[in-house]
Amino acid sequence: GEEVAQTPKHLVRGEGQKAKLYCAPIKGHSYVFWYQQVLKNEFKFLISFQNENVFDETGMPKERFSAKCLPNSPCSLEIQATKLEDSAVYFCASSPDRGHEQYFGPGTRLTVT
Amino acid sequence: DQQVKQNSPSLSVQEGRISILNCDYTNSMFDYFLWYKKYPAEGPTFLISISSIKDKNEDGRFTVFLNKSAKHLSLHIVPSQPGDSAVYFCAASALSNSGYALNFGKGTSLLVTP
Numbered sequence: 001g002e003e004v005a006q007t008p009k010h011l012v013r014g015e016g017q018k019a020k021l022y023c024a025p026i027k028g029h030s031y032v033f034w035y036q037q038v039l040k041n042e043f044k045f046l047i048s049f050q051n052e053n054v055f056d057e058t059g060m061p062k063e064r065f066s067a068k069c070l071p072n073s074p075c076s077l078e079i080q081a082t083k084l085e086d087s088a089v090y091f092c093a094s095s096p097d098r099g100h101e102q103y104f105g106p107g108t109r110l111t112v113t
Numbered sequence: 114d115q116q117v118k119q120n121s122p123s124l125s126v127q128e129g130r131i132s133i134l135n136c137d138y139t140n141s142m143f144d145y146f147l148w149y150k151k152y153p154a155e156g157p158t159f160l161i162s163i164s165s166i167k168d169k170n171e172d173g174r175f176t177v178f179l180n181k182s183a184k185h186l187s188l189h190i191v192p193s194q195p196g197d198s199a200v201y202f203c204a205a206s207a208l209s210n211s212g213y214a215l216n217f218g219k220g221t222s223l224l225v226t227p
Contacts, residue, residue, distance in 0.1 A: 004156070031213065041200065043217035056214055091156055093215075099208050101147055102215060104156035 004105035021108045022074040023092030031095040038088045082112045116140045119218035132190040136203030143205040193225045
């Protein structure tokens, strides 16, 4: 597609439950990025992929967060045993190649209660 | 540590006038800079970018200026229109260091009044 698609739009989980978010990058884009927007305006980089390979995972809280980008499937970000502090908007972005601008999806708002 | 800083949380400009949004960075490894516009409940929309080998890039009403020695960039919108009212984020990455992740500022909320 011509836009980055993210599902679901909203997700509510009780503390300790699992959350799984999905992202379909723009067709032909090799790079996928996940960002977390906590509070209103702070973006935090989580992880990036080059095709199905993890490219940079320096931002991932590794104990509970995991992500995959498998061929012919949407990319996913999974949070095991969610905590209140995981409440945020999670954005996925894709880019055609290194050194290009990133195009963002509409985000998934995760609320942990 | 905030490596990209937008020190003005908000800016109000009259329609037709110039809007100037500022951004400072601390990491000298940054070599690619971008501006994004964001409406509530939507993802950031790419506006314009500049590589560190340039000091100016223009696209229609939007111009980005880069001053590497001062580690400062600015976005000029001329003329400003009410539809430009949004939050503007400055972002930077270090491409030469193989880091393509974007480091964002905290945004400047622009209000263009008729």
